[in-house]
Amino acid sequence: MLPSIELIGAVAAFITTVGWIPQVAKIARERRAGDISLATTGFLAFGILLWALYGVLIGSWPVILANGFTFVLVAAIVAMKLRYG
Known part of the structure; x- marks a missing residue:
């Protein structure tokens, strides 16, 4: 694969991964997760797990x-949603 294509993929992976850090930090700091959809986040977590398995x-x-x-x-x-609601 061309290095420029690999670079695009690496940057995309980095951005979509670190994009979750502010959300995790906010929920942990405020100890509130009422506005988070458990179903959506749970399905998303399962899909991401399947992507990781695919990578393996x-x-x-x-x-x-x-x-x-x-x-x-x-x-x-998901864990903080279950704990803090």
């Missing part, structure tokens, strides 16, 4: 790492 099956470290880290962040949101 095709042996793609960028897919594994980006989705693995994103799953941890979104799963934290």
